[in-house]
Amino acid sequence: MIQVDNLTKKYGQHLALDSVNFTVGEGEILGFLGPNGAGKSTTMNILTGYISATDGHALINGIDILEQPEEAKKMIGYLPESPPLYGDMTVDEYLDFVSDIKRVTGTDRKKNRERIMDLVRIGDVRGRLIKNLSKGYKQRVGLAQALIGNPKVLIMDEPTVGLDPKQIIEIRNLIKDLGKDHTVILSSHILPEVSAVCERVIIINKGRIVASDTPENLSRGLGDSSKLNLRIAGEENLILKAIQEIDGINNLESLGVREPGTIDLIVEADPDVDIRRPLFHAMSKASCPILMMKSLDMTLEDIFLQVTTQEEEVR
Amino acid sequence: MVAIIKKEFLTYFKSMTGYVFMASLLFFVGLFFVTNNLLILNPQYSGVLSSSTFVFLLIVPVLTMRLMAEETRQKTDQLLLTSPVSLGRIVMGKYLGAVSVFLITLAITFIYPLILSTMGTIFWGEIIGGYIGFFLLGSALIAVGLFVSSLTDNQVIAAVATFTVLLVLWLMDAIIGSLPADQTSGLIFALILVAAIAFVFYSATRNLFVSGGVLLIGILAVAAGFIIKPSLYNGFIGRVFGWLALHSHYQDFAMGIFSLTPIVYYITFSTVFLYLTVRMLEKKRWS
Known part of the structure; x- marks a missing residue:
């Protein structure tokens, strides 16, 4: 659906995007992840035809955004970083204007608009001036704008910024639903969001793609050990000694006493060894009850930090 | 394009801008009508319009300062530029939106010659010719203002710069006189x-x-x-700069001469500035 070849963008001497390649399949939800200034917005602005790439191509459904901009733009709904709203229009007027410039015609034009307003829940503010709306409503009006005309491709730059937690969940669910019959690209620097919504994640840093996979594969592939966080009641020396006797333990770290009469530990083992059962039996034998056992898988945060800092070290 | 014309037109009347523009133009044309025609019982109406041309200096910047600058500042240009509408149509839509406000104001002033006609014989050809000239001159200046507005994202800077450019254009005849020939x-x-x-x-x-x-x-x-x-x-320098002397081309209309040359001139002048605006937007995408 979307194909990007060797996309490069220079701002003067500054290289904002460096030969970026990726494809997005139909109905896929792709997440762009990266620190501020990594090139997420630049990529999106090029894909939507707002700015032009210095080099490379961006194809939307096989149509080059530079060569046939009007054809390509018809298929895209774009929610930029700051929603492009006209403050002195009412929500109704605004969406009417957007329908006009997106050339939504015919009888279902009004129906389409009503459906979108229901979807993002802005029906109750339809008659109000956009400048008087709260940030959350503005963001949702911006989202409605992107949905007008039912475009095949939805590109959203940080769609949940400025929303409260309840709205964030609503919008995430909405994006998931939209992903069923739209191709969605969204960017974020909020990692749980990306892992909650996206089927595939592209991590980009300093204008380059540093990782691209499903959130699950990313967290599995990059972890080089499995960690457990434990809280065990009993005497420290006894516990440490018992644990060290278990096979496959690489590292043992005591976190000290958090609860009287117990100690907190972090146990590291080889990734392919499950030490939870041997651990239980060992503790049971030593009659030290395990009060808490929590797996410390690599979160997307860790991966993100690792990938973006590794990049730095390589250079 | 129609959508953009409509949007621009309506936006003028959601803020003070449209009203300020209309009020100023109506006030000055009305003032000159009273002093040139009513008070001295003079049937020559075209003088009213040619006296009013200086008002453009003040009100065209009011009309055009917002057009592109505000879109850039509010980042609403992202909506326009990512819609399936060509740059040419966007610029043309904005231009015609501003011109339509001007045209409607001008239509209102048509009451004055109608008032005159109730009191005696007047030369309709001359008056209509004068109106066409006044309209074309104003439209050409609006095109200049639109271009200046595309250079900045600050309305105030756009207004001041437009005023300066219009002032230079207005004084062009005097400037040419002092250039070496x-x-x-x-x-x-x-x-x-x-x-x-x-x-x-x-x-x-x-x-x-x-x-x-x-x-x-x-x-x-x-x-x-x-x-x-x-x-x-x-006199080569003078001839080149003479091309920019918008107001001197208005003389024909003011004297009641209706010729094609100034009409073509004004339309060409507007087209050049609209084209420059499109180029400017194009350039922003590449930088």
């Missing part, structure tokens, strides 16, 4: 012009070869012109 300075000016064109070529294409060729051909053409007909360069 001899052959040598004409020749030098022609060469400077050629160099400037070559430079524009270079900055647009970054191709040293093509722009060098343009420079060479230009110099040869200027030299050939000088050898074949040196008198070509008499």
Whole structure:
């Protein structure tokens, strides 16, 4: 659906995007992840035809955004970083204007608009001036704008910024639903969001793609050990000694006493060894009850930090 | 495009801008109507319009300052530029939106000649010709304002810059009078012009070869012109700047002469500035 070849963008001497390649399949939800200034917005602005790439191509459904901009733009709904709203229009007027410039015609034009307003829940503010709306409503009006005309491709730059937690969940669910019959690209620097919504994640840093996979594969592939966080009641020396006797333990770290009469530990083992059962039996034998056992898988945060800092070290 | 015209037109009347523009134009035209016609019982109406042309200096910036600058500042240009609408249509839509406000205001002032006609015989041809000229002059200045507005994202800067440009255009006749008119300075000016064109070529294409060729051909053409007909360069500077003397082209209309030349001139002038605005937007995408 979307194909990007060797996309490069220079701002003067500054290289904002460096030969970026990726494809997005139909109905896929792709997440762009990266620190501020990594090139997420630049990529999106090029894909939507707002700015032009210095080099490379961006194809939307096989149509080059530079060569046939009007054809390509018809298929895209774009929610930029700051929603492009006209403050002195009412929500109704605004969406009417957007329908006009997106050339939504015919009888279902009004129906389409009503459906979108229901979807993002802005029906109750339809008659109000956009400048008087709260940030959350503005963001949702911006989202409605992107949905007008039912475009095949939805590109959203940080769609949940400025929303409260309840709205964030609503919008995430909405994006998931939209992903069923739209191709969605969204960017974020909020990692749980990306892992909650996206089927595939592209991590980009300093204008380059540093990782691209499903959130699950990313967290599995990059972890080089499995960690457990434990809280065990009993005497420290006894516990440490018992644990060290278990096979496959690489590292043992005591976190000290958090609860009287117990100690907190972090146990590291080889990734392919499950030490939870041997651990239980060992503790049971030593009659030290395990009060808490929590797996410390690599979160997307860790991966993100690792990938973006590794990049730095390589250079 | 119609959507953008409609949006621009309605936006003018959601803030004070549209009302300020209309009120100022109506006030001055009305004032000159009272002083030139009513008080001295004079049936010559075209003088009212030509006296009112100075009002453009003040009200055209009000009308045009917002057009592109505010879109850039609010980042709503992202909506326009990512919609399936070409740049040309966006610019044209904005231009016609502003022009329609002007046209409606002008239509209201048509009451004055109607009032005059109840009191005696008036020359309709002259009045309609005057209106066409006034409209074309205003529209050309709006095109200039639109272009200036696309250069900045600050309305105030756009307004001040537009005012300055319009003032220079207004004073152009006086400026031309003080420019040197001899052959040598004409020749030098022609060469400077050629160099400037070559430079524009270079900055647009970054191709040293093509722009060098343009420079060479230009110099040869200027030299050939000088050898074949040196008198070509008499008052050359004045003639070039004369192209920018918008207000002097209005004289025909003011005197009641209806000729095609100034009409074509004004339309060309507007088109050039609309084209420059499109180029400016295009350039922003590439930088």
